[in-house]
Amino acid sequence: xxxxxxxxxxxxxxxxxxxxxxxxxxxxxxxxxxxxxxxxxxxxxxxxxxxxxxxxxxxxxxxxxxxxxxxxxxxxxxxxxxxxxxxxxxxxxxxxxxxxxxxxxxxxxxxxxxxxxxxxxxxxxxxxxxxxxxxxxxxxxxxxxxxxxxxxxxxxxxxxxxxxxxxxxxxxxxxxxxxxxxxxxxxxxxxxxxxxxxxxxxxxxxxxxxxxxxxxxxxxxxxxxxxxxxxxx
Amino acid sequence: xxxxxxxxxxxxxxxxxxxxxxxxxxxxxxxxxxxxxxxxxxxxxxxxxxxxxxxxxxxxxxxxxxxxxxxxxxxxxxxxxxxxxxxxxxxxxxxxxxxxxxxxxxxxxxxxxxxxxxxxxxxxxxxxxxxxxxxxxxxxxxxxxxxxxxxxxxxxxxxxxxxxxxxxxxxxxxxxxxxxxxxxxxxxxxxxxxxxxxxxxxxxxxxxxxxxxxxxxxxxxxxxxxxxxxxxxxxxxxxxxxxxxxxxxxxxxxxxxxxxxxxxxxxxxxxxxxxxxxxxxxxxxxxxxxxxxxxxxxxxxxxxxxxxxxxxxxxxxxxxxxxxxxxxxxxxxxxxxxxxxxxxxxxxxxxxxxxxxxxxxxxxxxxxxxxxxxxxxxxxxxxxxxxxxxxx
Numbered sequence: 001x002x003x004x005x006x007x008x009x010x011x012x013x014x015x016x017x018x019x020x021x022x023x024x025x026x027x028x029x030x031x032x033x034x035x036x037x038x039x040x041x042x043x044x045x046x047x048x049x050x051x052x053x054x055x056x057x058x059x060x061x062x063x064x065x066x067x068x069x070x071x072x073x074x075x076x077x078x079x080x081x082x083x084x085x086x087x088x089x090x091x092x093x094x095x096x097x098x099x100x101x102x103x104x105x106x107x108x109x110x111x112x113x114x115x116x117x118x119x120x121x122x123x124x125x126x127x128x129x130x131x132x133x134x135x136x137x138x139x140x141x142x143x144x145x146x147x148x149x150x151x152x153x154x155x156x157x158x159x160x161x162x163x164x165x166x167x168x169x170x171x172x173x174x175x176x177x178x179x180x181x182x183x184x185x186x187x188x189x190x191x192x193x194x195x196x197x198x199x200x201x202x203x204x205x206x207x208x209x210x211x212x213x214x215x216x217x218x219x220x221x222x223x224x225x226x227x228x229x230x231x232x233x
Numbered sequence: 234x235x236x237x238x239x240x241x242x243x244x245x246x247x248x249x250x251x252x253x254x255x256x257x258x259x260x261x262x263x264x265x266x267x268x269x270x271x272x273x274x275x276x277x278x279x280x281x282x283x284x285x286x287x288x289x290x291x292x293x294x295x296x297x298x299x300x301x302x303x304x305x306x307x308x309x310x311x312x313x314x315x316x317x318x319x320x321x322x323x324x325x326x327x328x329x330x331x332x333x334x335x336x337x338x339x340x341x342x343x344x345x346x347x348x349x350x351x352x353x354x355x356x357x358x359x360x361x362x363x364x365x366x367x368x369x370x371x372x373x374x375x376x377x378x379x380x381x382x383x384x385x386x387x388x389x390x391x392x393x394x395x396x397x398x399x400x401x402x403x404x405x406x407x408x409x410x411x412x413x414x415x416x417x418x419x420x421x422x423x424x425x426x427x428x429x430x431x432x433x434x435x436x437x438x439x440x441x442x443x444x445x446x447x448x449x450x451x452x453x454x455x456x457x458x459x460x461x462x463x464x465x466x467x468x469x470x471x472x473x474x475x476x477x478x479x480x481x482x483x484x485x486x487x488x489x490x491x492x493x494x495x496x497x498x499x500x501x502x503x504x505x506x507x508x509x510x511x512x513x514x515x516x517x518x519x520x521x522x523x524x525x526x527x528x529x530x531x532x533x534x535x536x537x538x539x540x541x542x543x544x545x546x547x548x549x550x551x552x553x554x555x556x557x558x559x560x561x562x563x564x565x566x567x568x569x570x571x572x573x574x575x576x577x578x579x580x581x582x583x584x585x586x587x588x589x590x591x592x593x594x595x596x597x598x599x600x601x602x603x604x605x606x607x608x609x610x611x612x613x614x615x616x617x618x619x620x621x622x623x624x625x
Binding site: 093 | 513
């Protein structure tokens with residue numbers, strides 16, 4: 001069974017007296033371990049779809065099944081449980097918690113999972129190692145560069161070994177070198193941990209790495225290209 | 234909840250100066266409320282003790298016409314005691330007092346006073362009436378320090394006392410001040426002359442007459458009221474002082490509530506600002522798996538923790554401060570005399586556990602409520618917009 005299954009999905013937003021349809025007739029499936037991207041210009045509906053996949057929003061019509069959960073039917077608490085246990089998020093602006101250290105930011109998802117101190121310690125150390133930030137574990141987000149911040153965000157997203165990582169424009173605020181570093185790392189994690197990555201992006205640096213590219217224009221899927229070579233991590 | 238506590242603590246410590254400003258103001262409010270209410274409690278305790286010791290002992294039987302607030306009632310408010318009350322006098326479990334209006338002439342001025350006749354050898358009220366037992370050709374008179382100071386009297390001075398006898402005829406006697414007593418009860422000091430009751434009865438021709446009978450503290454079998462004599466218990470006799478201190482306590486409390494309100498406004502403002510400024514963080518917390526109610530709880534806790542930190546900080550500097558005041562007392566001599574509250578000349582505040590716990594509880598509760606009100610907005614926040622720092 002597919003990890004994600006979207007059937008005849010629509011998303012509409014009220015706009016004054018009218019409605020704005022952000023997503024139209026979306027039919028998609030994602031399997032475990034995919035490294036896929038929703039690609040399109042601004043306003044094409046990439047982030048909206050990512051929000052629905054992340055149970056932060058619900059479809060207006062049709063169905064969205066994620067990890068065997070119908071997103072439209074989930075209560076706030078159940079949606080939070082789904083995100084907490086099975087999902088990791090990476091944002092364009094990193095969204096690190098400013099008063100926490102790098103270590104504490106990465107530890108946070110494990111804390112809300114009520115993991116034991118020992119287990120947390122081990123997993124955070126592993127995550128820091130993956131992203132190469134062990135020496136910065138005591139730094140605060142304000143003391144990090146953009147690339148380092150995004151690596152912390154990646155470590156936070158994957159520290160609990162989620163089934164699904166949703167990344168919204170993860171390289172938009174990074175220079176080329178940092179962007180490639182972060183992408184290489186994500187490819188490596190995808191290959192080593194078999195974590196499913198879904199990106200919302202219009203950045204060519206990211207697109208180069210994708211193994212599946214779904215083009216979106218005005219909320220409609222125009223092209224779905226699977227089995228792309230991507231770039232080896 | 235443990236997690237929210239941990240996070241809330243980290244967040245408010247991380248907020249730095251803003252947190253410490255709120256904590257400083259709140260801790261000041263704690264110390265101010267506890268400190269001042271302790272002063273009022275001390276005032277009440279001391280007032281009750283002084284009045285009980287020096288004036289009312291275990292309660293008083295009053296002549297039916299006696300009204301301490303109406304000096305004109307004194308002339309007619311006297312009678313012989315009933316047999317039962319007389320027995321108490323004989324068994325020395327009660328001491329009679331005859332009260333008359335009189336006039337004295339210090340430094341050539343005419344001054345109205347109350348003359349109180351009391352049995353010299355008594356231990357019902359703790360004033361040095363035994364000084365009146367010294368037989369002297371002149372009438373022995375005892376006055377208080379305030380009376381002595383306002384009229385320039387010294388021990389050994391003579392004074393002329395004019396008063397009416399039982400028939401209303403003016404008479405004058407010469408008295409000699411044998412004792413200037415120090416009492417913290419203004420009621421038995423200012424404008425009062427104390428002389429032996431037997432002498433007063435002789436001068437006025439009021440043989441065996443009494444106005445007030447003060448009974449010993451702790452007496453169990455108190456005779457019932459009669460047509461002429463009615464018993465006034467301690468609560469009744471202390472009602473004015475209790476009422477006065479309570480009204481001062483309430484007015485003080487109103488002022489501190491205003492201060493508390495201002496401090497709460499600062500906490501409220503901090504919360505509103507925090508929710509506005511930290512929308513992205515709120516969105517992130519929700520994306521990471523916290524429920525909205527958990528985030529509301531977290532922000533409410535952050536606000537409430539200002540109250541906890543303030544209590545700790547307040548305890549840090551407030552405890553030695555109030556301990557020092559409670560131990561060494563506070564010198565209110567001038568204020569006390571000016572306001573006729575001699576019993577607080579040296580005031581020892583009383584800080585009970587109830588006062589401390591009650592104040593901490595009230596401040597904590599109000600801080601929590603004030604923190605919760607703006608935090609409720611989080612429940613309606615759209616996480617997808619919050620993640621981008623937008624208001625939904």
